[in-house]
Amino acid sequence: MNGLLELNAVAARDALDKKAISAVELTTAYLGAAEATAGLNNYVALTADHALALAAESDKRIASGAAGLLEGLPIGVKDLFCTKGISSTACSNILRGFVPPYESTVTANLWAAGGIMLGKLNCDEFAMGSGNETSAFGPAINPWQGKDKVDLVPGGSSGGSASAVAARSALMATGTDTGGSIRQPAAFCGVVGLKPTYGRCSRWGIVAFASSLDQAGPFTRTVADNALMMTAMASHDAKDSTSTQAPLQDLIGAVGDGVKGMKIGVPKEYVIDGMDSEVVTLWEQGQAWLRDAGAELIDVSLPHTKYALPAYYIIAPAEASSNLARYDGVRYGMRVDAETLDGMYEATRAAGFGEEVQRRIMIGTYVLSAGYYDAYYLKAQKVRRLIKGDFDAAFQIVDALLTPATPSAAFPVGRKIDDPVTNFLNDVFTVPANLAGLPGIAVPGGVTSDGLPLGLQVLGRPFDEATLYRVAGVLEQAAGFTTTPARMAGGAA
Amino acid sequence: MSDLVTGCTGDWEVVIGLEVHAQVSSNAKLFSGASASFGSAPNENVSLVDAAMPGMLPVINRECVYQAIRTGLGLKAQINLTSVFDRKNYFYADLPQGYQISQFKHPIVGEGSLRIVMADGSTRDIGIERLHLEQDAGKSMHDQHPTKSYIDLNRTGVALMEIVSRPDMRSAAEAAAYVRKLRSILRYLGTCDGNMEEGSLRADVNVSVRRPGGPLGTRTETKNLNSLRFIQAAIDYEVARQIEIIEDGGTIDQETRLFDTATGATRTMRSKEDAHDYRYFPDPDLLPMIVTQVEVDALASALPELPDDIRDRLMGKYGLSAYDASVITEERDTARYYEAASDGRDRKLVANWMTVELFGALNKSGNTFENCPISPENLGELVGLISDGTISGRIAKDVFADMFETGKGAAAIVDEKGLKQVSDSGAIETLIDQVLAANQEKVDDYRGGKDKLFGFFVGQVMKESGGQANPGMVNQILRSKLDGA
Numbered sequence: 001m002n003g004l005l006e007l008n009a010v011a012a013r014d015a016l017d018k019k020a021i022s023a024v025e026l027t028t029a030y031l032g033a034a035e036a037t038a039g040l041n042n043y044v045a046l047t048a049d050h051a052l053a054l055a056a057e058s059d060k061r062i063a064s065g066a067a068g069l070l071e072g073l074p075i076g077v078k079d080l081f082c083t084k085g086i087s088s089t090a091c092s093n094i095l096r097g098f099v100p101p102y103e104s105t106v107t108a109n110l111w112a113a114g115g116i117m118l119g120k121l122n123c124d125e126f127a128m129g130s131g132n133e134t135s136a137f138g139p140a141i142n143p144w145q146g147k148d149k150v151d152l153v154p155g156g157s158s159g160g161s162a163s164a165v166a167a168r169s170a171l172m173a174t175g176t177d178t179g180g181s182i183r184q185p186a187a188f189c190g191v192v193g194l195k196p197t198y199g200r201c202s203r204w205g206i207v208a209f210a211s212s213l214d215q216a217g218p219f220t221r222t223v224a225d226n227a228l229m230m231t232a233m234a235s236h237d238a239k240d241s242t243s244t245q246a247p248l249q250d251l252i253g254a255v256g257d258g259v260k261g262m263k264i265g266v267p268k269e270y271v272i273d274g275m276d277s278e279v280v281t282l283w284e285q286g287q288a289w290l291r292d293a294g295a296e297l298i299d300v301s302l303p304h305t306k307y308a309l310p311a312y313y314i315i316a317p318a319e320a321s322s323n324l325a326r327y328d329g330v331r332y333g334m335r336v337d338a339e340t341l342d343g344m345y346e347a348t349r350a351a352g353f354g355e356e357v358q359r360r361i362m363i364g365t366y367v368l369s370a371g372y373y374d375a376y377y378l379k380a381q382k383v384r385r386l387i388k389g390d391f392d393a394a395f396q397i398v399d400a401l402l403t404p405a406t407p408s409a410a411f412p413v414g415r416k417i418d419d420p421v422t423n424f425l426n427d428v429f430t431v432p433a434n435l436a437g438l439p440g441i442a443v444p445g446g447v448t449s450d451g452l453p454l455g456l457q458v459l460g461r462p463f464d465e466a467t468l469y470r471v472a473g474v475l476e477q478a479a480g481f482t483t484t485p486a487r488m489a490g491g492a493a
Numbered sequence: 494m495s496d497l498v499t500g501c502t503g504d505w506e507v508v509i510g511l512e513v514h515a516q517v518s519s520n521a522k523l524f525s526g527a528s529a530s531f532g533s534a535p536n537e538n539v540s541l542v543d544a545a546m547p548g549m550l551p552v553i554n555r556e557c558v559y560q561a562i563r564t565g566l567g568l569k570a571q572i573n574l575t576s577v578f579d580r581k582n583y584f585y586a587d588l589p590q591g592y593q594i595s596q597f598k599h600p601i602v603g604e605g606s607l608r609i610v611m612a613d614g615s616t617r618d619i620g621i622e623r624l625h626l627e628q629d630a631g632k633s634m635h636d637q638h639p640t641k642s643y644i645d646l647n648r649t650g651v652a653l654m655e656i657v658s659r660p661d662m663r664s665a666a667e668a669a670a671y672v673r674k675l676r677s678i679l680r681y682l683g684t685c686d687g688n689m690e691e692g693s694l695r696a697d698v699n700v701s702v703r704r705p706g707g708p709l710g711t712r713t714e715t716k717n718l719n720s721l722r723f724i725q726a727a728i729d730y731e732v733a734r735q736i737e738i739i740e741d742g743g744t745i746d747q748e749t750r751l752f753d754t755a756t757g758a759t760r761t762m763r764s765k766e767d768a769h770d771y772r773y774f775p776d777p778d779l780l781p782m783i784v785t786q787v788e789v790d791a792l793a794s795a796l797p798e799l800p801d802d803i804r805d806r807l808m809g810k811y812g813l814s815a816y817d818a819s820v821i822t823e824e825r826d827t828a829r830y831y832e833a834a835s836d837g838r839d840r841k842l843v844a845n846w847m848t849v850e851l852f853g854a855l856n857k858s859g860n861t862f863e864n865c866p867i868s869p870e871n872l873g874e875l876v877g878l879i880s881d882g883t884i885s886g887r888i889a890k891d892v893f894a895d896m897f898e899t900g901k902g903a904a905a906i907v908d909e910k911g912l913k914q915v916s917d918s919g920a921i922e923t924l925i926d927q928v929l930a931a932n933q934e935k936v937d938d939y940r941g942g943k944d945k946l947f948g949f950f951v952g953q954v955m956k957e958s959g960g961q962a963n964p965g966m967v968n969q970i971l972r973s974k975l976d977g978a
Contacts, residue, residue, distance in 0.1 A: 082548045095547065102541060104548060205548040212777035240550050241779050286978070319777050322580050325591020326545040330644070341642075345584055368772035377774060 005168045005490045009225035011074050012171060016062055016072045023072030024056035027051050027116050028172075030074040030338060033489030034118065034169040039368040040487060042140040042154070042163035045087050046081050055323045061114065069232045071114030076170030078161050079120040079236065080127055081107050081203040081216075086117075090207040091126045091135040094352025104205025105237045106174060106216045113232035117118035118170055122160030125354045125430035126324065127181055127209040130426035132159025133413065134356040142189055142410050146450040152410040155185030155426070158219065158437045162189035162437035165219045168489045172229050173219040178209050179312050180406075180430025182217045183442035187405035187455025190444040190470065190485065192226045193219050195430075197462045198437035199244035202237030208323040210316040211242075213434040222470045227251040230465065244464045254466035255473040260294035264471065267397035269305035270429055279454060282445045283404045286456045289478035290402065290471065298398055302390040307373045307383045308432040313424060314380035315369050317436070320357075321364025388436040395461045400471050403429050405442040412436035433459050441468045442483040453483070496664040498706060500736045505702045507732050508709060509668050510660035513675060514627065514653050515685040516693040517560045523628050523652035524551030524594060531691050535645040545589035550778050553578075557652040558784065560684040560790050561601050561626050564654055567678045567799055568621050570605025572789050573918030576625075578779045581771040587631030587644050594656075597773040600625035601782070607678070608801055609670040614815030620672050629653050641653055654685065660699065660709075665728040669721045673823065677800050681825045695719045700731040702739070710735070711745040715752050717758050727752040730759050803828050811840035820848050826862055827856075833869035838876045847852045847877055850890070854897050866900045867893075875903035888912050888960050916963040918970065921954070924962065925971055928953045940961055950975070 004026050006016060015021045031048050051074065058072040077378045082100040087096040103111075105393040111117065121141035124132050131138040131153035142152040143166045154163035158175030162185035165173050175182040177195035186193025194217045201216040208214060218229035231251050237243040266287060271280070288299050329335035329348030336347035353361070367376035394401065407428060433440040439462070442455040458471045497504040522529050525542035542549045565572050577599040580592040602624035610616050631649040635642050656675065662668045676694055679685040687694050696719075701712035713735070715727045730752075735745050749768075750759040776779075800822040809819040821844060822828045836841035851872065855862060875892060878884045884892060884907055895906045907913055916923060927938055928950060939946040954967050 082546075088547070090547070098547070100548075101545065102546070113953055203548070204550050207547045208778075210777070239552060241552050318774060322582050322592055322772070322774070325584065326547070326589060327580060328584060328586075328591060330586050331544055331589060332546070342584075365772065368774055370770045370772075373772075373774070 001128065005033055008222045009171055009220060009228055010222070011075060013228075017067060019062070023055040023062065023116065024052060026072060027055035027074050028170060030118055030169060033167070036166070037143070037167045037169045037487060037489050040141040040163050040167055040169075041124050041138055042145055042160040042167065042169065043076070043087070044091060044122050044135075044137045044160070047117055049084055051116050051118050054111070058114050058116060068112065068114030073115055074118045074171045075110055075174040076113045076118045076121045076161060076164045077107055077281050078123050078158050078174050078176060080123055080176050081208045082207065083107055083117065083120065086120065088120065088207070089136070090126045091123050091137055092352065092354070093136045093334060094327045094349070095207075096136065098333050100205075102205060103197065104236065105202035105239065106206065106233050109233055109235055110174070111466050115232070121158075121164055121170070121173055123461060124157035124159065124181075125265070125357050126207065126320070127157035127176055127178055128320070128360055128450070129156040130180070130184060130358050130424070131162075131411070131413070132156040132185070136354060136405065139413050141413065141487075143487040144190065144410060144452055145486040146452055151413045152452070153188065153413050155188035155406075155410060157181040158193075159185050161219045162191055162193065165189070165191045165221060166485050167487060172219075172225060174216060174233070175219050176206060176209075176214055176216050177430075177434065177457065178213045178215075178316060179434050180427040182219065183430045183440055183455070183457055184217060184406050184426055186442040187444070187453065187457075188410035190453030190455075190483070191219055191221055192441065192443055192476070193217065194222055194226055194441045194465070194468065195433065195439060196230065196232055196234065196465055197244070197439045198434075199242050200234050200439070200463065200465070202235060202240045202243050204237055204239040210319040211323060212319060213312075213316055215434075223469060223476045224252070224255045225301040226441070226472075227255050227469045241374055243286070244463065247303075249464070249466040251465055257470045257473070258293060259290055259474045262295045262400070262470070263298055263398040264290050264295045264466070265298050265300035265394050265401040267300050267302045267305065267394070267401055267403060269302050270403040272407060272428060275404075276409065276448070278409075278448045279404045279407060282454050282456065283402070286402055286445055286475055289475055293474045293478065298457065300394045300398060300401070302387075302432070304386040304390050305432055308435055309424060309428055310385055311380040311383040311387070312427070312431040312435060313363070314376050315384065317360040317364030318368050318377050319364070321361045321368065324353070324361055325359070367490060384435045385433055386412060387426050391432070391438060391459075392434045399460070400467050401459040402471070403457045405429060405457040409448045409450070409452035409454055429457060434452045438462060439465050439468055441472045443472045443475045445475060445479050445481070446481065447483055451483070453481075497834075498665070498702070498732055499735065500740050502740050503730075504705055505736050506705045507663055507728070508660050508701045508703060508712070509662035509664075509728060510699040511658045511662070511668060511671060512697040512699070513656045513672065514695050514697075515564075515650035515656060515679055515687075517557045517558050517654055518683060518685055518932035519530065519554060519560060519652055521554050521556075521627060522650040523554055523557050527650065529651045531693075533647055535643070535647065537647060539646040539649065543589065543646055545591070551776070553779065555783065558601065558782065559627060559792055560652075561654055562789060563622060563682050563796060564656070564679065564684045565602030565605065565624055566789075566796055567682045567684075568602070568605035568607055568624070568656075568795050570621055570624065571603030572784070573599065573601055574784050574786065574789070575599065575602055576601040576782045578776045578782065579773045580776045581773055583769050583771060585630065585633075586642060587633045587646070587649065588806060589631070589646065589649060593628050593630065594776055594779070595627035607671065607674055609667060609674050610804075610819040611666065611670060611817065611818070614819070617667065619661045619667075622657040622659055624654055624656045627653050627655055638921045645910070665732075668698065668728055669725050672721060672724060674800075677823050681797055681799055689721075692719055696724055698724060698727055698731075700728055700735070701745070702732060702735045710739075711747050713745065713748055713750050713759075715750045716762065718752055723752055723754060726757045727759055730757060734759070793838065797825065800828070807831075811844075813841060813844050817848050819843045820852070821897065824862065830862075830865070830869045834873040834876075836873065838873045839880050843873060843876050844882065846872060846893070850893055854893075858897075866898075867896050871896060871902050878903055878907060882914060882916060882963060884912055884914050885960065885964055888914065893905050893923040912961060914963050915958055915961045916961075916966060918966060921958075921962055921966050921970055924954050924957050925967070925974055928957060929974065936975070947971070947975070
């Protein structure tokens with residue numbers, strides 16, 4: 001059975017079509033893997049019966065020659081996505097037990113393409129966090145371990161997704177990225193994660209964190225797998241007013257196209273204090289790989305980068321404070337009764353929301369308050385436009401940008417949870433793309449001296465995911481990243 | 494100005510501004526596909542979006558936008574091709590999202606104006622500050638259970654137009670005239686049914702008082718008035734209350750007040766200190782709303798003729814009084830009726846019959862205009878019969894009553910009952926001779942100088958004729974017989 005888990009998505013599709021393996025076998029292997037790695041706490045709900053029923057249907061479609069793009073491929077779903085008839089909680093106590101009567105557009109697209117739903121994956125509560133430590137279900141654990149064998153965070157907020165793909169308890173997984181919540185955990189777990197252009201994937205049916213920044217994207221083991229999954233996920237959706245009608249490029253075909261003649265920008269502002277030297281070394285290595293593959297490397301400047309993080313931590317909480325107002329105990333989810341309506345709101349929200357969520361609601365409420373709005377929210381929006389302007393200018397010169405994905409490798413569980421400001425710094429390289437609405441991909445580039453994965457990030461023009469896949473494909477090949485995590489299903493360790 | 498209010502210490506000027514909430518006539522809600530109809534069972538018209546389920550997103554209903562633009566055009570207002578939806582954040586049990594989607598800084602419609610007509614026919618132009626689109630909230634019912642409140646979300650998300658006036662009104666009567674006129678325009682345009690009882694049209698009234706020509710006083714806002722009577726009563730109460738407070742040496746608190754329909758009084762709802770901080774910000778789920786000039790022009794060219802234009806035509810071309818013209822044009826249906834009834838007839842006479850007899854009869858019978866038993870053609874025919882001398886005005890009233898009762902045509906009734914006016918001079922002379930012969934004493938009195946008796950003789954002749962003698966001829970022949978002999 002271990003052989004099944006070795007297959008990446010493209011290989012598994014091939015084996016399924018050749019009837020070398022069945023969808024039921026593959027799904028059974030992944031359900032077993034999820035059980036075997038339960039200690040990583042990356043699943044919050046495993047839907048084994050549902051998965052096996054879907055797999056049986058997939059096998060029928062494969063037999064009848066009607067296989068979809070993702071036919072028979074087992075997929076884990078971040079708990080932020082609403083899945084019909086299956087508990088969807090955003091890993092918050094306030095939604096514990098909530099079972100939506102509807103399916104998010106993105107997951108509906110995956111199932112329509114033949115994907116097999118394995119279960120719901122752990123994440124930071126309402127996607128607020130960078131280590132998957134704010135989840136009401138407890139932290140998800142990174143399958144990678146350092147020399148000291150201490151439990152590491154998988155990153156966040158899509159920590160469960162990255163952990164599961166790395167641990168091979170999901171062949172692929174969905175994530176959402178508001179400030180780096182796909183790219184940072186992908187880098188921490190040594191997998192590939194794409195945040196598409198804002199508007200590329202529908203937000204309908206995804207629990208909202210910050211509406212103007214949220215974007216769903218795929219986690220996979222390889223770049224080619226990622227392009228495959230992304231092709232199935234993306235769609236124009238009339239139910240999301242911010243969804244694009246721009247046609248989707250040929251992403252699958254782009255992966256092997258190389259970077260010959262491409263201009264790649266290296267932004268000088270992506271060097272910060274306290275950054276691991278190994279991160280800088282990898283970044284330089286990445287530049288060399290691309291140069292060797294025929295790209296022209298160009299130094300560029302994104303002068304407003306340093307304002308991105310503060311602007312993000314105003315805009316995202318502002319939107320969140322309003323988006324989370326609906327969790328009021330009236331219609332669904334948790335309710336703590338009290339004598340008055342206001343009392344019920346206070347008791348319910350105090351009990352239902354964790355500390356980080358409450359912190360961001362407070363910040364967001366503050367920055368939108370009369371007398372503070374102009375100084376914070378309005379100014380942050382101006383900064384946002386300047387950051388967008390920086391990228392627009394850079395993309396006049398270059399086709400894509402190469403940066404580190406994170407300033408460090410994964411850190412131990414519990415190390416940063418009590419220091420919110422340091423925690424926020426995890427997002428320093430990823431946040432600008434969200435503010436500007438640009439696509440970004442994280443690709444594993446190598447390991448630290450402690451044996452932990454590090455990622456490179458490629459940023460591109462709006463709706464030009466194809467270029468990201470071309471660059472990522474070259475990086476992946478050059479890196480030859482074959483190291484596997486210690487706590488992997490069916491693994492040696 | 495006669496609108497000044499006299500207090501114990503002198504005259505006061507009243508300053509009134511109105512915020513009218515008009516429910517947009519549309520099949521679906523502003524941001525969801527759920528039905529916007531009235532009168533369904535509780536929580537029957539609620540979509541996942543309306544209930545603010547996790548991950549649900551608003552999508553603008555373009556028809557509601559067009560209705561707002563039509564209204565803006567009807568108010569001769571600036572149409573903003575780019576407008577923005579904002580979130581107005583507050584917690585309440587019947588507000589599932591925890592915010593209302595509204596338009597704060599960039600409304601769809603900017604400045605316009607509206608002409609009101611007072612009972613004496615005088616007109617005034619009231620400034621419109623803005624019109625914006627927003628979601629209605631749901632309904633909380635606190636009287637269904639001893640300890641719980643029940644929530645009905647049917648209205649949640651229904652599109653409202655908030656139409657804000659300038660503080661240009663100076664009396665309760667002007668405020669009522671403003672709402673009546675606004676309602677009339679909305680109904681002409683078909684953008685709001687104007688049904689105040691069902692809450693489709695309701696007003697928040699801002700009232701302050703000041704010394705004539707002095708600086709503006711502190712205002713109070715009385716919320717949610719759903720009849721013209723309540724609007725006027727609330728203003729009258731506020732004016733008296735504010736004057737009394739100021740004249741007693743007190744000051745007015747800027748606050749939101751509620752009107753008690755049972756007592757006619759207003760009372761504090763919340764003070765300025767308790768005012769919500771709504772934390773408005775642009776709704777990130779919605780892009781700025783763009784409409785093109787082409788769209789606006791298309792809507793403008795399809796607008797119906799509006800009451801002011803028809804009124805001007807009725808006064809200018811047909812010579813109607815300002816009052817009659819206003820009454821007839823208040824509703825699109827009555828204006829249409831008038832146009833049809835008066836086509837080819839004596840326009841002023843038709844106006845008179847419509848405003849006095851027809852509206853009177855409808856009122857008395859409790860019938861609505863939609864169920865009017867007399868068709869416009871039949872009313873026109875009746876007036877035609879008067880104009881050409883076929884029947885007298887007196888007989889016409891009987892015929893009208895018959896028409897109202899049976900729905901039959903005027904000529905048919907006149908024929909059927911033999912009510913044709915007698916204009917044969919020989920027949921009238923015979924009748925007059927009979928009356929004079931039977932009243933020789935009075936004839937002598939008349940000729941002896943009691944010329945007031947003339948009316949008696951006319952009455953007798955008309956009575957003998959069964960009301961059918963041509964009154965003009967009766968007068969003429971009678972005078973020649975009495976005076977000429």
